[in-house]
Amino acid sequence: MEKLVYTVVDLIEILGISKNKAYSFVKEAYLSKDKFRVIKIDGSYRIPKASFEKWLNEGN
Structure with a gap:
């Protein structure tokens, strides 16, 4: 199953x-x-993975 959230270790x-x-x-x-x-x-x-990836892809 794919992760829906990241931990600090993931980041x-x-x-x-x-x-x-x-x-x-x-x-x-x-x-x-x-x-x-x-x-x-x-x-x-x-x-939340979706929130973080959206922020990351927006170039912040």
């Missing part, structure tokens, strides 16, 4: 950034709500 691999940078980036997106959608579940971040 580390996709973007080629460090763990600290990835968590800062996702937390910023979660708080600002102007990049891509981020869901927080029991302290863990989940990023």
Whole structure:
């Protein structure tokens, strides 16, 4: 089954950034709500794949 959400670890691999940078980036997106959608579940971040890929493909 295809993943519907990414984790921070997935973004580390996709973007080629460090763990600290990835968590800062996702937390910023979660708080600002102007990049891509981020869901927080029991302290863990989940990023809907469609929302992230749309943001990424728009060249942001």
